[in-house]
Amino acid sequence: MEKILVIGSGLMGSGIALVSAKAGFDVTVVERSQADLHQGMERMKNTLTSLIQKETWTKGEKELIWDRIQGSTMLESGKDAHLVIEAVPEKLSFKQAVFRELDQVINKEAILASNTSSLSIAAIGGVTERPDKVVGMHFFSPVPVMKLLELVYSLSTSDETLQKVKLIGEKMGKTTIIAKDFPGFTVNRVLVPMMNEAVYLVMEGNEPEQIDRGLELGANHPLGPLRLADYVGLDVLLFTLESLYEGFNDSKYRPCPLLRRMVEAGRFGKKTGQGFYSYK
Numbered sequence: 001m002e003k004i005l006v007i008g009s010g011l012m013g014s015g016i017a018l019v020s021a022k023a024g025f026d027v028t029v030v031e032r033s034q035a036d037l038h039q040g041m042e043r044m045k046n047t048l049t050s051l052i053q054k055e056t057w058t059k060g061e062k063e064l065i066w067d068r069i070q071g072s073t074m075l076e077s078g079k080d081a082h083l084v085i086e087a088v089p090e091k092l093s094f095k096q097a098v099f100r101e102l103d104q105v106i107n108k109e110a111i112l113a114s115n116t117s118s119l120s121i122a123a124i125g126g127v128t129e130r131p132d133k134v135v136g137m138h139f140f141s142p143v144p145v146m147k148l149l150e151l152v153y154s155l156s157t158s159d160e161t162l163q164k165v166k167l168i169g170e171k172m173g174k175t176t177i178i179a180k181d182f183p184g185f186t187v188n189r190v191l192v193p194m195m196n197e198a199v200y201l202v203m204e205g206n207e208p209e210q211i212d213r214g215l216e217l218g219a220n221h222p223l224g225p226l227r228l229a230d231y232v233g234l235d236v237l238l239f240t241l242e243s244l245y246e247g248f249n250d251s252k253y254r255p256c257p258l259l260r261r262m263v264e265a266g267r268f269g270k271k272t273g274q275g276f277y278s279y280k
């Protein structure tokens with residue numbers, strides 16, 4: 001395994017490209033337009049500079065990392081990749097379209113991984129002629145900092161594929177856990193309903209600061225669930241809850257009505273300046 005193709009250079013794709021290059025892989029990043037690619041390359045450059053300023057990574061690594069990353073708007077430029085990691089927006093039809101094309105263009109031996117946080121790996125792999133080589137590689141944000149990589153195997157994913165991505169993840173410095181292909185996998189399955197429950201507490205009249213302090217000091221969480229929800233994005237939280245609700249058809253995952261109202265009001269959390277807390 002030497003060459004990794006990353007599809008999408010947004011928040012996650014740019015981080016995945018950087019950790020892949022740091023681990024010594026040759027990386028090609030594919031975007032849908034030159035403008036998006038330019039934005040993605042700038043994002044990577046800024047992240048790299050900030051990681052070095054914070055001494056998370058060393059100055060000496062900078063040039064090496066940067067030399068290993070190339071950008072392109074053509075999937076064909078990664079056709080000899082050993083592993084593809086897709087990080088396009090969380091919509092099944094988008095991902096299936098990308099995987100259909102990857103299956104045609106990328107060499108038949110390559111593993112095709114998705115960074116989806118909630119979609120079915122079976123449904124993504126099902127549009128390809130190599131579902132045994134399709135796997136979930138769920139990184140956490142910010143990718144260069146977070147230690148966990150959740151590997152998700154569908155009914156069709158082979159053991160060989162799972163073992164190969166486990167080794168690659170470890171080479172990237174991540175600790176891996178293995179999850180079955182059910183909505184929310186493991187981390188979000190537990191975390192997301194907890195954040196939803198905290199929103200119910202707010203709807204019932206409790207103060208966000210009180211709830212967060214309770215979980216920080218009473219359960220030793222580094223960050224309270226409402227602050228975390230603001231950072232994740234309330235729109236993303238709502239979407240993930242809807243996937244769980246739909247996937248299990250179980251009312252315990254029903255999004256709290258207050259969460260829905262906040263998203264409707266454009267209060268997405270930190271990224272819009274207002275969520276359970278104000279960031280202005």
Ligand SMILES: NC(=O)c1ccc[n+]([C@@H]2O[C@H](COP(=O)([O-])OP(=O)(O)OC[C@H]3O[C@@H](n4cnc5c(N)ncnc54)[C@H](O)[C@@H]3O)[C@@H](O)[C@H]2O)c1
Nearest residue numbers: 008009010011012030031032036087088089090116117141
């Ligand atoms: N944001 C998070 O905290 C987080 C955490 C874990 C997993 N994820 C998952 O990672 C994936 C990406 O999320 P993100 O937050 O990086 O999104 P994002 O919107 O920041 O980035 C998506 C990128 O994909 C590009 N893109 C769209 N269609 C494309 C195509 N056909 N070919 C190439 N590039 C294309 C877009 O231009 C954009 O740059 C989603 O599946 C999301 O659920 C996100």
